[in-house]
Amino acid sequence: MKIIVNDIPIECTEGDLLMDVLLDNNIKIPHFCYHQDLGADGNCRMCMVEIKGQKRPQIACDTFVTENLEVSTISEQINEVKRSILELELLNHPVDCPICDQAGECKLQDYYMDFGLYDSHLSTPKTKKGKAIDLGCNVILDQERCVLCTRCIRFTSDITKTGELGIIGRGDNARVAVALGHELDNDYAMNVVELCPVGALTSKDFRFKQRVWFLDSTKSVCHGCSRGCNIQIDYNETKYSAEKVHRFRSRRNKQINQSFLCDYGRLSYTELNEEFIGGISHVEDLKELLKVDKKIALVSPSMSLQQLSAVKEFCRNNNIELFSLPYIDESFGDDWLKTNDMSANFAGVKELGINSSEEEFNASLENLHVVINFDHKYLKNKELKNKKVVHFTTSNIETNYELVFAIANFAHDSGTIINCDMIKQDFYTTKYKSVHPRLVELLEELK
Amino acid sequence: MSFSYNIQNRSKIELLEKRYPDKRALILPLLWLAQKQESYIREDAMQYISEIVELPYMNIYSVATFYTMFRLEKTNKRIIEVCRTLSCELNGSEEIKKHLDDNYSEDFEILEVECMGACSGAPMCTLDGKYIENLTPQMIDEVLNAN
Ligand code: SF4
Ligand code: SF4
Ligand code: FES
Ligand code: FES
Numbered sequence: 200m201k202i203i204v205n206d207i208p209i210e211c212t213e214g215d216l217l218m219d220v221l222l223d224n225n226i227k228i229p230h231f232c233y234h235q236d237l238g239a240d241g242n243c244r245m246c247m248v249e250i251k252g253q254k255r256p257q258i259a260c261d262t263f264v265t266e267n268l269e270v271s272t273i274s275e276q277i278n279e280v281k282r283s284i285l286e287l288e289l290l291n292h293p294v295d296c297p298i299c300d301q302a303g304e305c306k307l308q309d310y311y312m313d314f315g316l317y318d319s320h321l322s323t324p325k326t327k328k329g330k331a332i333d334l335g336c337n338v339i340l341d342q343e344r345c346v347l348c349t350r351c352i353r354f355t356s357d358i359t360k361t362g363e364l365g366i367i368g369r370g371d372n373a374r375v376a377v378a379l380g381h382e383l384d385n386d387y388a389m390n391v392v393e394l395c396p397v398g399a400l401t402s403k404d405f406r407f408k409q410r411v412w413f414l415d416s417t418k419s420v421c422h423g424c425s426r427g428c429n430i431q432i433d434y435n436e437t438k439y440s441a442e443k444v445h446r447f448r449s450r451r452n453k454q455i456n457q458s459f460l461c462d463y464g465r466l467s468y469t470e471l472n473e474e475f476i477g478g479i480s481h482v483e484d485l486k487e488l489l490k491v492d493k494k495i496a497l498v499s500p501s502m503s504l505q506q507l508s509a510v511k512e513f514c515r516n517n518n519i520e521l522f523s524l525p526y527i528d529e530s531f532g533d534d535w536l537k538t539n540d541m542s543a544n545f546a547g548v549k550e551l552g553i554n555s556s557e558e559e560f561n562a563s564l565e566n567l568h569v570v571i572n573f574d575h576k577y578l579k580n581k582e583l584k585n586k587k588v589v590h591f592t593t594s595n596i597e598t599n600y601e602l603v604f605a606i607a608n609f610a611h612d613s614g615t616i617i618n619c620d621m622i623k624q625d626f627y628t629t630k631y632k633s634v635h636p637r638l639v640e641l642l643e644e645l646k
Numbered sequence: 647m648s649f650s651y652n653i654q655n656r657s658k659i660e661l662l663e664k665r666y667p668d669k670r671a672l673i674l675p676l677l678w679l680a681q682k683q684e685s686y687i688r689e690d691a692m693q694y695i696s697e698i699v700e701l702p703y704m705n706i707y708s709v710a711t712f713y714t715m716f717r718l719e720k721t722n723k724r725i726i727e728v729c730r731t732l733s734c735e736l737n738g739s740e741e742i743k744k745h746l747d748d749n750y751s752e753d754f755e756i757l758e759v760e761c762m763g764a765c766s767g768a769p770m771c772t773l774d775g776k777y778i779e780n781l782t783p784q785m786i787d788e789v790l791n792a793n
Contacts, residue, residue, distance in 0.1 A: 369713075
């Protein structure tokens, strides 16, 4: 069936939520409280549309489509309605955008530019509320900037079921808060920062570090555990700073992580800024070493299928016994996103038939003298006596090894990984190049 | 000592529980009884209520802060609640409030509240929970000095 939006017919299914139809078709529909993964609450009234045959404007987040429904999101009258609602939302807002970390990705700002542009009618002083309140878990609250959409509250009550957040007071004085003596305290807390459509909730980890309009963004997949949550890597290259990746944001994937990330995964971006610094060995030396008879290699189960295949081929050509062991942490997983397998692509290791028996690995390790480590954490800072160790590493290592080759990490290399539910996913490289070669290129050189 | 309801209130709660199949609906009467019992709502009372209704503490706290009639702080003073809603306002509650504030705020906690359903006796206030109606400043002086 179809409906007609701003005179253009749109295909949809009977019973779909009008809001979803508009969003899925990229039709501009301002909204604060509705979120595709939190559902409707109907409290902000920002999503008003005109529907033919209805006397008053309706909210799109509570309207289900019917055959030939005629909707307008852009008429003169409906813009006037939106303008007034926005004015009400902004009545007590401090309008401190220049010092607000959300500026540039703030819905309030966007909608003001689209529909607002009025002069304030307020003649009494604005209601003052709490500023820069540390809620715990890296989340900072500015109560004055809040539009009381309750997204953050619904996240803690409906999704994590921890219920730390709520609204206290009423009317002008209503504000989001944690109860006295309580803190935001769950493994997914930082999602509220991303859910907040305005600058009321900001991340202690990210705030004031970058203006968002200076950031580039790349589609990627979190490598923190085998869930493979979809992310955006936000990064830029500044002249005097080694730090390039500034944050991970969630990227919506209905099958995997909806719009959410765990805090551990979200903060794991820092690893991407810790590339290897120091002396790098000569390829010729490695070639020399490869002439030895007994060799063993261990490859990280977080490497992409492309990297694993290249390593596998390299090992076959050079007569090296290859293993990969998963990163298991029994205390990490939970009944939602986090899994005990903290490697990004162990399913890929299995698919390529790489030996993952710990017993066999340890037995072989005893007997063999040349050990090649392809960025596996298990061997990273391990002392191996009487052995010649070669490291291919994405990060800094402390111990002194025979040979070290730095390689680009997953922000600088594209590839494919398979998650715990056997979903194959591609991730992409950021715009700037690493100073280090990609593993596949390096192995090519060794042929 | 951590909060618990006294025996009278416990039996009241038992009756109420039957009346509200949805536990959430018990929040208001439970808060009300907690305040009646201790003169204000203690933090551990809200904690206790959250266990009874099986909802996070924040939900209880949120409700308690929404209604102006709930007091979350202990006061050693006696409490006067002055109605500020329409009927009382039209009949001079502003003057009553000012008279109270000017003369009695040292010894009494003077609060503004919404309509208490005694509009026929507007303007009105309560003292220790008892209604005093058809107020005039003189009458306030009489009552408060006599009490
Ligand atoms: S803090 Fe943000 S997400 Fe939470 S209610 Fe306010 S505006 Fe909405
Ligand atoms: S659940 Fe796993 S994949 Fe998802 S964000 Fe956390 S660490 Fe990353
Ligand atoms: S988005 Fe529809 S009312 Fe808020
Ligand atoms: S208006 Fe004061 S009691 Fe009703």
